[in-house]
Amino acid sequence: MVTKEFTAKTVEEARQMAAEEFGVSQDRITVEVIEEPKKGLFGKTKGDARIKAGYEETKTDIAKGYIMAIIRDMGVENASIETDESEEGVKFEIVADGFEELIGKKGELLDALQYLSSLACNKINKEYYRISIDSCGFREKRKQYLIDLTKKIAEGVKKNGRTSALEPMNPYERRIVHATVSEIEGVTSKSVGEEPYRKVLISSTERRERRGDDRRGGRRNGGRHQRPVKSLDISTSFEKDYKKPKPEDTMELGSGLYSKIEF
DSSP states (O other), X not given: OEEEEEEESSHHHHHHHHHHHHTSXXXXXXXXXXXXXXEOGGGOEESOEEEEEEEOOOHHHHHHHHHHHHHHHXXXXXXXXXXXXXXXXXXXXXXXXTOHHHHOTTOHHHHHHHHHHHHHHTTSOSSXXXXXXXXXXXXXXXXXXXXXXXXXXXXHHHHHOOOXXXXXXXXXXXXXXXXXXTTSTTEEEEEESOTTSOEEEEEESXXXXXXXXXXXXXXXXXXXXXXXXOOOOOHHHHHHHSSSOXXXXXXXXXXXXXXXXXO
């Protein structure tokens, strides 16, 4: 419970002051009247009203307050946060002058705020509450960039048969890559390495014969140079390692979608 005393000409004005400072609606505020204005001669009032106002902070309140405090300390002006709550968690949209330049090419600032605010609000109890943060449409732009990049690399892998490694990414971005690969015939993907250097490998599902076979005149399998290889099915590993949501996860990409890939 967050509480604070407020003084105004009337109890209602003091309640309104509390709502504005707490950033919540008046119906969420509980009020204890400490002192009311006294009636004087001719119906005039003397003194001010003094109240003790409080409200129960939700996980959304804690996360939003945490983010706003950091933004203010960064010197960002005219900042506000739009909130979209659901049963799964909350999505925050940061609106602030000049904030887009601070996000970074890969959204490092958004990822950091998302992770830290998630830690801050989930200290209340053990029930996990998912936080997602965006600004200036960055998440959708980054998602489309990763989809286009994955398709380009996958086509190259299909042509030359060589495995290609993408740059290290966070779990959310790796899911985008894996989801894209799962829709492309002839390639498969898996994640390797440890955080924060874990990255995605894209490989061909067809095994090529050694070059020496032609020189020795020994073509295998009736002259065919390639033979299909079964895709790696690791659905059990996925369910085991990713049955719990991570702070970095987005609400748009849930578990159970990519049973043929490894994160």
